[in-house]
Amino acid sequence: MAKILVIEDEAAIRRVLVKILSEENDTYEVVEAEDGLSGIEQIKSDDFDLVLCDIKMPKMDGVEVLEAVKKIKPEIPFVMISGHGDLDTAVNTMRLGAFDYISKPPDLNRLLNTVRNALDRKELVVENKMLKRKVSKNYDMIGESKAISDIKDMIEKVATTDARVLITGSNGTGKELVAHWIHQKSERSSGPIIEVNCAAIPGELIESELFGHVKGAFTSANKDRAGKFEAANGGTIFLDEIGDMSLSAQAKVLRALQENKIQRVGSDKDIKVNVRVLAATNKDLKKEIAENKFREDLYHRLAVILIKVPSLNERREDIPLLVNYFAQKIATEQGSPVKDFSAKAIKQLQQYDWTGNIRELRNVVERLIILGGKEVSEEDVKLFAAK
Numbered sequence: 001m002a003k004i005l006v007i008e009d010e011a012a013i014r015r016v017l018v019k020i021l022s023e024e025n026d027t028y029e030v031v032e033a034e035d036g037l038s039g040i041e042q043i044k045s046d047d048f049d050l051v052l053c054d055i056k057m058p059k060m061d062g063v064e065v066l067e068a069v070k071k072i073k074p075e076i077p078f079v080m081i082s083g084h085g086d087l088d089t090a091v092n093t094m095r096l097g098a099f100d101y102i103s104k105p106p107d108l109n110r111l112l113n114t115v116r117n118a119l120d121r122k123e124l125v126v127e128n129k130m131l132k133r134k135v136s137k138n139y140d141m142i143g144e145s146k147a148i149s150d151i152k153d154m155i156e157k158v159a160t161t162d163a164r165v166l167i168t169g170s171n172g173t174g175k176e177l178v179a180h181w182i183h184q185k186s187e188r189s190s191g192p193i194i195e196v197n198c199a200a201i202p203g204e205l206i207e208s209e210l211f212g213h214v215k216g217a218f219t220s221a222n223k224d225r226a227g228k229f230e231a232a233n234g235g236t237i238f239l240d241e242i243g244d245m246s247l248s249a250q251a252k253v254l255r256a257l258q259e260n261k262i263q264r265v266g267s268d269k270d271i272k273v274n275v276r277v278l279a280a281t282n283k284d285l286k287k288e289i290a291e292n293k294f295r296e297d298l299y300h301r302l303a304v305i306l307i308k309v310p311s312l313n314e315r316r317e318d319i320p321l322l323v324n325y326f327a328q329k330i331a332t333e334q335g336s337p338v339k340d341f342s343a344k345a346i347k348q349l350q351q352y353d354w355t356g357n358i359r360e361l362r363n364v365v366e367r368l369i370i371l372g373g374k375e376v377s378e379e380d381v382k383l384f385a386a387k
Helices: 011-022 036-045 062-072 084-095 108-138 146-159 175-185 206-211 247-259 286-288 294-302 312-334 343-350 357-371 376-383
Strands: 002-007 026-033 048-054 077-084 100-101 164-170 194-197 236-240 261-264 270-272 274-283 305-308
Touching: 002 011, 002 036, 011 026, 011 108, 011 274, 026 036, 026 175, 036 062, 036 343, 048 062, 048 108, 062 077, 062 084, 077 084, 077 108, 084 100, 084 194, 100 108, 146 312, 146 376, 164 175, 175 194, 175 236, 175 274, 206 247, 206 261, 247 274, 247 294, 312 343, 312 357, 343 357, 343 376, 357 376
Parallel strands: 002 026, 002 048, 048 077, 077 100, 164 274, 164 305, 194 236, 236 274
Antiparallel strands: 261 270
16 A cells, blocks of 8 residues: 655645545555654654655745655655745756656646656665665676676776667676676666566567556556656666667667657657666677668667677686586575585586576586585586586
8 A cells, every 4th residue: 555645734735635645546545744844754753655745834845855855765756746936946846856746726637647657656666676685696797707807897997987888698698797787886876777678578568668658558558657767767777688679669769868858658748867778689780780670870879888798608717616606606595505516527517518608507507406416526417417
């Protein structure tokens, strides 16, 4: 159940807002505060999914409330309530972090759409924070080979800029790992990183996934929904397998890169976004361009910096480190002791043709831990790691 706090000193307006929200959706729990100071005290002692806050109030105005709450609970979206003379101030509050504003007297549809959009945004922010906690554990870059050292050096150079990066390489090489490292080392690291697998989303849904949609835009669009570009605002969006994106979606991504604006499917309203774009592909995009499957202008927008991730066969000297890393990680996940691999077992693994790259090696290590002896031997590798 979404919990909404209404901070408004005019009792009549406050009652109207509470009535509208309560009657519209019985999953909204609406709490009232008659001034800014009491509102802040309630925010400190309780968890809210959204705050509707008047601008002109005694004791403490809405701008002061917004600034104070952003310091203690920055994830709570604020919708400002403005009188006719407060519109300039309302617009300025968005620069301070407010999600949006509504004017008095509140228009029913405008109010409800704004509330739904703000709650959607909050949900995306929470999901992203959970993802970031996982990222720090799951996106280590293991290896000391020259190829990996060169990539780490490149990341150090480009991470602190806002340059767009195109990451290429075969399936399973760890392209998403490079993207997460760039984000974590960037000035946007406190913002979200939103990952979109363009190959996993049906062509007819990719535009809605990226840019959102408005209610009624298509058959199953039963409410307004923010897209991944909006969710990534202030941070990074990672477009994985971008070579599989439809040409119509490519055109919209190009516009977003050129103008820093998007439009939800079914709407003609521009939404400004501040997003760094990282992209990855296992395809030869220049060949795709020649076959009219990928836009050349989009390629040049994306490929400001090119990073090619080497295959595992090109960095076999990293296999001992990777095996040890995966063995420890799998033991932690399964709550079991770490299994050792004999030197001959490691040497045998280094001789394989790793067409599936790092992803395949991880699977093989797990199989050997499950099926092998107390110490994984060369014989175990020959028996259980065979293709």
